Amino acid sequence: MRPTTLLRRLLGIQQVRVLAAEFEEDKLVIDVAPSWSKGRCSCCGAKAPGHDRRERRWRHLDVGGVRCELRYSIRRVTCSKCGVKIEQVPWADPDSGFTHPFEELVALLSQKTDKTMVSNLLRIAWLTVGRVIERVVRRYGGDPQARLRGLRRIGIDELSYRKQHRYVTIVVDLDTHRVVWVAEGKDAAALDGFFEALGADGVAALEIASIDMSGAFKRALRQRAPHVRVVFDRFHVQGLVHDALDQIRRGMVAELREPDEKRALKGTRYALQRSPWRLDAVARRKLDELEKENQPLYRAYLMKEALAAIFDTASSESIHDDLMNWLTWVEAEGEPPLLRAAETIAEHFDGIVAYVAVGLTNAITEGLNRKARVVTSRSYGFRRLASFASMLLLCCGGITLPWPHVVPL
């Protein structure tokens, strides 16, 4: 077998000719060309006369553990439809310095593992990964409209992206457990594009929307899809009470004068955040001390835990009365931050009861939420919002990627 034939079969890319190869320091550089001779427009694929050439390189999958680059003098072509464009090559997108198989491996690993692993294993900067993922989602994510087909029950949520309080709104299909839409912002306008893409029939088919209690999504739904039954999911409700408990603790710390007492109360944060059976011995002792010495804070902790227990055991028959009793308790004995949380819960009472009544399983919303949050923290370092949105679709949008196994051509 000729060495160039051997290399062509090792590359595993269709419609490529291998012309030569050489080692350049520690990497293998392979000279390639498209199997067709006339230039093609990278925009529309039509044949187009070419003019000047410029040498370019594309990073490919390692060959036998050795870094590998493809080299080709790419033409500029004049397309009768698109104007002057770069020519199409069969191994890469026009705006990429990586081959398709390499990009797919980047995306596949990004779905499954953390960013240190991806950048160390593939020896690329994490910053670059965002753009790669955008292209892979464009190739494999399918038609964005198709993702919206058949939507009945949706969850709408906001995620904060990067540390500077930038937000995206995500729409989740609660039946397929997939993220189907991502848009910038967290106000009602963030959903405009979603409703437009969905179209009148798609909107009419919607039945249930699970949202937070901030009001923005509720307003958007009332305007664009007033027939949809709005429910408020337990995680946002519990989050409200969780924050109120933390506010109470911080308020008490601020009022203390004695540094030792301040430190001791600050040290209860961990214990207060968790359920009693999830505490280690030290944290449990702190909680015991609170019970003896700080009844208001201990009671607030019990109120938080009681609410979680109500949702854990709720049925459509029990939720109404259980929640009502909880509110009565908080209104009688709760500290001001909890009173405010209770007020919000009372205002949204029907939608919270409906969340349990419509039988949305908690595991779906919680599981997806947790996954989306992991993806978000992994996406710190992407500069572009489009990269983050693509990462969400890649990891939570049900996209299946090919494994990088070469079938010799």
Ligand SMILES: [Zn+2]
């Ligand atoms: Zn063209």
